[in-house]
């Protein structure tokens with residue numbers, strides 16, 4: 001979803017982008033108009049997440065899926081090991097790609113647990129002197145989310161934050177690299193935000209294809225090739241919207257309230273069963289089941305009749321999944337909670 005305020009701005013700028021004399025869809029990347037969009041977007045991101053100058057902010061193509069490969073290509077030298085924390089389908093995709101490119105050690109694995117949960121801090125079996133440790137902050141498929149940042153010693157901590165970036169306050173300096181595709185909390189598919197500690201750029205070998213090198217993208221200020229201009233522009237609008245709403249702590253309060261509304265409904269009687277252990281529950285993807293698969297199908301169909309769409313679980317998990325990203329309004333969550341109550345009363 002996109003916030004209504006963002007859609008209204010897009011609607012205005014689609015015909016005529018102020019000062020540029022053309023549509024926001026027509027802006028060339030070598031113009032002042034794009035330069036000011038990209039600079040304002042980066043400045044907004046830095047203000048929102050209090051990013052110090054020792055980090056670079058990159059706007060890259062290729063989605064988080066490209067980061068699964070770019071990361072080991074750039075940061076995992078031969079003879080070193082990268083630690084991965086396996087907590088669901090997306091971390092497994094990251095592991096699969098990294099394993100083709102270097103030595104990977106699984107520091108903990110909960111992805112095949114019968115009840116979805118995250119490892120405890122003392123479950124992590126870390127490699128001394130690892131090239132980096134990779135985590136997935138929110139597991140979009142099963143609906144689990146780290147509540148605290150894992151402690152990994154001196155190893156650079158790398159985080160796939162595609163499905164929960166900027167959902168709450170973040171202590172950015174605990175991470176060496178954070179990446180996120182934009183299509184969940186940052187607007188449109190097509191741009192991936194990468195926030196990387198500057199010293200890591202030294203690891204990018206000059207032998208890498210240029211498009212796959214963090215160093216090259218940083219040196220060219222994300223203009224090595226034609227960037228995804230329109231998604232960067234919408235990303236900027238999403239950041240402005242977050243700043244106008246009071247920043248990350250404020251959105252974190254709203255997100256906690258939205259998620260609590262649904263988990264309270266899930267826990268009320270036992271008619272619904274939450275998929276994730278309570279201490280690992282996600283504020284972004286609320287996952288649950290009903291007693292029988294046919295009841296789940298009826299739930300999804302009736303919800304759709306009421307205008308509540310997109311509730312089928314991830315294909316590999318099944319059940320129900322309510323994705324309540326930053327832009328999902330509280331009224332929509334209230335409507336779902338009321339529907340759940342009513343469905344239980346009439347179908348249970």
Ligand SMILES: Cc1ncc(COP(=O)(O)O)c(C=O)c1O
Pocket residue numbers: 062063064065066090136138139140160161162163181
């Ligand atoms: C946690 C996570 N990582 C990575 C991805 C893959 O993103 P993309 O399709 O942009 O490559 C997704 C997509 O849903 C995701 O949820």
